[in-house]
Amino acid sequence: MSQNNLFQEFDAVSSKQWKQQIQYELKGADYNETLVWESPEGIKIKPFYHRDEFELSLPSGRPTNGFKITQNIFVHDVAKSNARALDTLQRGAECIRFTLENKAISLGDLMQNLPLKDIPYFFYLPFLEIDFVNQLQQFALQHQAHFILQIDPIGQLGRDGNWFENLEKDFEKIHHIAQNSPIPFLSIDSSLYQNAxxxxxxxxxxxxxxxxEYFNRIPQHPHPFTVNVAVGSNYFFEIAKLRALRLLFTTLAKEYGHEHEVRILVTPSRRNKTLYDYNVNMLRTTTECMSAVLGGADFVANLPYDALYHKDNEFGDRIARNQLLILKHESYFDKVHNPADGAYYIETITQQLAEKALALFKDIEAHGGFITQLMEGTIQRKINESAQKEQEAFDSGKEVLLGTNKYPxxxxxxxxxxxxxxxVKQNPRKTLISPIIEKRWAEKMEQERLASEE
Known part of the structure; x- marks a missing residue:
């Protein structure tokens, strides 16, 4: 018997029939109160999704076989950073993301013997210096290197509380770079919002x-944006979040005549990582990297299990990289073209996240825009309110971190x-605005445990 005939032996079951059977099994309990729950975003989650209730038609996300395994390297010692980059590329990394401590480095020494044409190199710059940007651009052109700069003055304001210099001078420099840059340079640090x-x-x-804000202030920007995203442990929601991000960003870009696709670089969240029973962090980062890949990330940089308390080390990096190598080459996450397409649950969440985010975006624009609301403290207040709800859920045990607030x-x-x-580091100083502070759920509990250690 053929496969098609086999399936024809079974009668189709409608969503109405399923719901009737569920209601019968509930023995009089209310269906909505018992089985329908609401996410922190206000999205109601049903116990099942059926094709006869599904009328969504969203554009396909990005094929998952396009993601690149990315290694984060903080550049303090140039020679050691170069050696580490060479080693990680030989061990399976497909992209390097350098974070530069300062501009007083030799690019020639940092990039010595590294393959330049086929490997993408991100450069995250925590400073804004046109001369140094020019050096990076000239090096890329001279060596035909695949460089992607990450400059984000608005992210600097949100994270630090101050501009690099001030609004006018920062954007004056960005305009100069936009008019002369042959390589991508603008980045958006979305991970800050998740981790806070x-x-x-x-x-x-x-x-x-x-x-x-960038589209409005730099209309002549000719290159793709890079968005850094942090993903948490809500598996399907994180897949849907990334799909919704690409959909929303593409829609916004088209309004400005910007045709380049956004590059999405994903890293697991720090918010749910723990100091105690730290090996569980590997389980958390594994599912988070899975969400990243299935959600259509272009680049995935895993977080080492010991990143909270250890300096960069070969063992932690190797374990984190191997998690991605297993997903890509042994679990075949790079073989399926858009596995989330057509999944009624994920498509529904994607649409609802996109619709709610678009409504909030319009409200922000109606009240002066993002920078204005940062200056007024509205964004910080809203994030703090959401963070407090999460913290209360963790403190009460509703949000579980195994080995910390459950089975320690x-x-x-x-x-x-x-x-x-x-x-969280306390650094009292004068700032233009209140910075957005990243904080983990387990910090207070861990501090109490550390204080009680003999």
């Missing part, structure tokens, strides 16, 4: 409003292993 506690709708709306190992000792300070 914004919900999915807020993350999308703030990213869109953030981008809209009381014999764990971490005080002697801290190479980095894993909590």
């Amino acid at each position: 506690g914004a919900n999915g709708v807020q993350q999308l709306a703030y990213t869109l409003a953030h981008a809209n 190992n009381k014999n764990d000792r971490m005080k002697g292993d801290l190479e980095l300070y894993p909590f």
